[in-house]
Amino acid sequence: MTFHAFTNFGWADADHGLWRFPEIVPPRTGSELDFWIELARTAERGRFDSLFLADAVGMGGFTDDDLRAEIHDGRMLLWDPATLIPVLAHETEHLGFVFTNSILQDHPFTFARRASTLDHLSDGRVGWNIVTSYSPNAARNFGLDELPPREERYRWAQEYVDAAYALWEGSWEEAALVRDVATGAFIDPDRVHTVDYSSPRYRIQGPHLTAPTRQRTPLLLQAGGSPAGRDFAARNAEVQFLASGTDEKIAADIAAVRDLAVRSGRRPDDIRFVISTGFVVGSTDEEARRKADELEAKADREGAVAYMSQEIGIDLHALDPDTPVEELRGMVSTGGMSGVLEAMIERMPKSANPTVRDLMSNGITRDATVGSPERLADQIERWLELGVDGLAVGIAIRPGSLTDFVDHVIPILQERGIAQREYAPGSFRQKMMGYGDRLPDRHPGARYRRG
Numbered sequence: 001m002t003f004h005a006f007t008n009f010g011w012a013d014a015d016h017g018l019w020r021f022p023e024i025v026p027p028r029t030g031s032e033l034d035f036w037i038e039l040a041r042t043a044e045r046g047r048f049d050s051l052f053l054a055d056a057v058g059m060g061g062f063t064d065d066d067l068r069a070e071i072h073d074g075r076m077l078l079w080d081p082a083t084l085i086p087v088l089a090h091e092t093e094h095l096g097f098v099f100t101n102s103i104l105q106d107h108p109f110t111f112a113r114r115a116s117t118l119d120h121l122s123d124g125r126v127g128w129n130i131v132t133s134y135s136p137n138a139a140r141n142f143g144l145d146e147l148p149p150r151e152e153r154y155r156w157a158q159e160y161v162d163a164a165y166a167l168w169e170g171s172w173e174e175a176a177l178v179r180d181v182a183t184g185a186f187i188d189p190d191r192v193h194t195v196d197y198s199s200p201r202y203r204i205q206g207p208h209l210t211a212p213t214r215q216r217t218p219l220l221l222q223a224g225g226s227p228a229g230r231d232f233a234a235r236n237a238e239v240q241f242l243a244s245g246t247d248e249k250i251a252a253d254i255a256a257v258r259d260l261a262v263r264s265g266r267r268p269d270d271i272r273f274v275i276s277t278g279f280v281v282g283s284t285d286e287e288a289r290r291k292a293d294e295l296e297a298k299a300d301r302e303g304a305v306a307y308m309s310q311e312i313g314i315d316l317h318a319l320d321p322d323t324p325v326e327e328l329r330g331m332v333s334t335g336g337m338s339g340v341l342e343a344m345i346e347r348m349p350k351s352a353n354p355t356v357r358d359l360m361s362n363g364i365t366r367d368a369t370v371g372s373p374e375r376l377a378d379q380i381e382r383w384l385e386l387g388v389d390g391l392a393v394g395i396a397i398r399p400g401s402l403t404d405f406v407d408h409v410i411p412i413l414q415e416r417g418i419a420q421r422e423y424a425p426g427s428f429r430q431k432m433m434g435y436g437d438r439l440p441d442r443h444p445g446a447r448y449r450r451g
């Protein structure tokens with residue numbers, strides 16, 4: 001199984017209010033960079049596959065109060081995750097780095113160049129979490145009145161990735177960088193090409209300004225859960241992130257997306273599935289429960305509900321609290337994350353006819369597995385048996401949640417042969433997918449290659 005330390009490059013993260021734990025805010029002690037370097041080194045000590053940097057380019061649920069709640073609890077403070085990667089890559093040897101970049105935020109020419117630079121500086125250790133954004137505020141930060149509907153966003157995303165593939169895969173031939181002292185040719189002009197990419201949104205002449213990197217195209221990750229999102233993932237993603245739902249839902253999601261991937265000409269193993277989830281570890285189940293209660297006591301309820309509204313694309317405060325949660329399925333707006341809504345509904349106890357009030361009173365550890373290291377290892381083993389390839393381990397308390405997992409859970413998983421003891425050689429793609437540093441020929445990005 002693969003393991004990914006999942007966090008934002010901010011100080012208060014998505015776990016509302018937990019910054020009040022004394023250890024969590026980096027500037028309180030020492031330098032901020034030292035804090036992140038230490039976090040990356042801890043992940044590498046635990047033989048994690050990557051540090052996954054989630055991100056957003058807009059905030060706020062549906063109302064000014066929601067926005068105020070997210071400002072108040074600190075979640076809205078987000079630094080730019082890509083900028084952290086060169087430093088962390090320099091301070092680690094094997095760890096991969098996933099950064100999130102929305103199609104809203106950059107022109108693909110600028111983005112492809114930045115991604116190539118990161119792959120270059122890390123020698124093939126970066127992955128791109130391809131997101132179309134889920135908040136109307138994000139759309140308004142980039143000149144749109146509203147977030148376009150999902151189908152349109154994923155059509156846009158396809159144009160966007162095609163433009164990036166053309167630049168990464170189709171502009172420079174392998175041996176173009178000749179550095180021939182005798183002729184004075186630094187780059188061979190016959191081996192670098194314009195791409196002349198054209199789609200309804202973009203026209204890019206090229207050439208790409210950066211030379212081929214170890215992976216050329218960074219490892220491609222995606223987390224859409226709607227039909228359009230899954231379709232996009234099945235065609236393009238090498239790793240799909242899933243919200244942690246019931247076992248049945250996880251198994252069904254994996255089967256459905258894998259089937260779609262095969263129908264689009266890929267092999268079943270060309271797409272891997274990673275569940276996003278949290279853990280609270282204690283030396284015993286009781287101690288873990290106490291820790292979870294402590295997290296709940298410090299949680300900021302208003303911030304958590306504002307974020308929940310945003311996550312599911314439904315204004316929870318505007319609803320009658322007695323509305324059955326099942327009815328939320330019919331209320332989905334253009335925003336929100338389909339997989340998260342489904343997982344939230346699925347996880348509510350069916351017998352109690354759960355309502356919106358129950359959903360809103362769910363704690364911030366609602367998705368977390370809470371228990372002793374052995375209990376956590378048992379749960380992880382069950383996921384493995386369901387066909388899950390990896391886990392994005394949410395770090396509620398930084399660095400404590402990661403250190404606990406690395407020191408107490410990973411050794412048991414290594415003992416059981418579930419977690420690696422040493423890194424395999426190669427780029428992030430080779431480590432994760434085992435098919436080499438580059439995209440395989442059957443991936444749609446390979447269409448843009450020359451010769």
Ligand SMILES: Cc1cc2nc3c(=O)[nH]c(=O)nc-3n(C[C@H](O)[C@H](O)[C@H](O)COP(=O)(O)O)c2cc1C
Binds near residue numbers: 227
């Ligand atoms: C586990 C998980 C992690 C995600 N991480 C991010 C993120 O960091 N930034 C972001 O803008 N969207 C993120 N998303 C949202 C998705 O990329 C996607 O935009 C959203 O789910 C809407 O598409 P959908 O309706 O197809 O699910 C995440 C979704 C899931 C399930």
